[in-house]
Amino acid sequence: MKKVLVLGAGQLARMMDLAGSPLNMDVKAYDVRSNTVVHPVAPIHVYGDLAHGIAEADVITAEFEHVAHDTLATCEASGKLLPSSQSIKIGGDRRLEKQLLESCQVPNAKHVVIESKEDFEQAIEQLELPIIFKSALEGYDGKGQWRMKSVDQAENIWQEMSDFIAQSKSLVPQGIVAEQMVPFSREVSLVGARNTHGEVAVYPLTENHHTSGVLSVSVAAPIQENLQQQAADVFAKLTEKLNYVGVLAIEFFQVGEQLLVNEIAPRVHNSGHWTQQGADTCQFENHIRAIAGLPLGSTHLVRPTAMVNILGEDTVPNEVLAIPSLTMHWYDKEKRAGRKMGHINISGHDELELAQRLVALANILDDQAFPDLAQFAKKYLSRVSK
């Protein structure tokens, strides 16, 4: 049995454990708030502190990119951390992310890094309006993002932005990345894995829908070969550059027939949860396989599958369980408005059947709790009925 320590004790570590147990993996989770190693599914069981967890583990990985840098350094010093601290940090800092994209010549939105008033003015000069300003480090609750549609807003935005930077408590200096807003037709993401032997496998591109800035629905279905190839090429370039090991997700804006990278996440990803039901091997198992040096499992799409996030709710009507092919994935978390509490996976033998089942699901679920689902399902049904 191989022992895996996951930095972070949320739903991603939980699902790594559920996928890892059948593969004979002993997965434990490091809860950064309590500084203890816990059972990922039954966190009531505590196994000591980080040092002990590191000593016990065969391999260490992360379920989120905002791990404290000293923690990453300690883990990396053990020689067990995969992916590398460099890869994890890139996911947590938009400046590093942009540097990586540029160094790999990967298409992305035109941007300027802002660290001073001069940079800010240059950004307005160099980029076309509208511009979106994003904090380089973690933002939260919609903070750390500003949209500029007219230069009249410049003074106000600069004021807010410089206050925001000044208030940062991060050990790493906060900064801003200004991006020219992209007139995209949709957002898609690619989840894939690269193992310790350099073997790569990517899942089909997933189409993502957001509600108030949070992912609400992902759909995986057969997709145009040219888009899939573009995304796979980007995945190969980035992961090779980083000598990346594990699952990595890339979010893209689709503009015409071109994909521009929006951001990358050095971990299993919400837009890959559908793989638990719709793919030969799920992203959680492939992450474990990758970091354990095992062959990657096939990422083949078994049948069209959608994932619906459950936000801020700790129950849904039991009747949804009667919908064929529907499985619930609760995270056993305390209810909090907007919090990711679980997700629903649902499949069909073709997209029409999937769309019909999504409509049936939306009819049962509460409109307030799933505000955009009914509309999405109806549109999707009309699209695939043609």
Next chain:
Amino acid sequence: MKKVLVLGAGQLARMMDLAGSPLNMDVKAYDVRSNTVVHPVAPIHVYGDLAHGIAEADVITAEFEHVAHDTLATCEASGKLLPSSQSIKIGGDRRLEKQLLESCQVPNAKHVVIESKEDFEQAIEQLELPIIFKSALEGYDGKGQWRMKSVDQAENIWQEMSDFIAQSKSLVPQGIVAEQMVPFSREVSLVGARNTHGEVAVYPLTENHHTSGVLSVSVAAPIQENLQQQAADVFAKLTEKLNYVGVLAIEFFQVGEQLLVNEIAPRVHNSGHWTQQGADTCQFENHIRAIAGLPLGSTHLVRPTAMVNILGEDTVPNEVLAIPSLTMHWYDKEKRAGRKMGHINISGHDELELAQRLVALANILDDQAFPDLAQFAKKYLSRVSK
């Protein structure tokens, strides 16, 4: 979160937990040897004795039919046991099983219950040779079964049989069921579920292959409608008669176009492990749904799928993981000759692809550890290639 206590702490309880966690079920397992309630996946964690486990549980179920009768009585007295102790006991006593089959007028092998020398003589008179004698209660290591091909063997067999009965330490009197051997073409089994509301759902019939009397391979693929219907009818009759709640498995002998019941198991079953990968909802989740009063999940076959048991081995070559659609299911048990240590699930988009993958698997696995697999895979490939 609903709390489930499973009587038995083996792989079936383990897989109920892995399937139950995403459904927001807290599954615990009662280890009869240590008389403690433990975590089904991490049995290092102990939660007290049976009385405590019963008090904490919302619903109690069993992963094996040979639970001590006083334990069943205690659990039933709590009003939480599903299926009923009667149903569980029937699975543990061939006499009760035969009574049930007869009372439901379900086709099965001609038989005589033996409790005395007179019964024994009557069995030889009433049944055609060859006859198989099976102990009514649990046999082990091939003990408790005798085959008679000629009446010359009668004296010897009776001697062994009466010694065997005399040595029984069971509180329930041991007995023997004599069965006329059935010239079957193959063995198939039906796994299905019935929930607290009387809703029934059955999986497609599975074809089973045994090696030295132990299940080695099960294959689930589209099957003749008339056989499926016969089996489903038997399932409906038996479960209604018992007011059964949970998953139940029925093993059949196929003779021509008729199915004769061989035996029933009042629980999730080894021949249903393929459902983890090949069905809309796996048998473990459906068992939990059934006893928790939730709607049953669809039992639809997503794609042809086989299950290969791992007996007496605690490792297989890593390269098997490179076969598409293949997943490992280890039980984290100590290695012991012949012991069920895990299983492999493998699928194909059709039977031809499945058969090709089984051949690839057999080519990698050790012949000694999987003695009949290569031959089975070759035959299966030749059958589906036609």
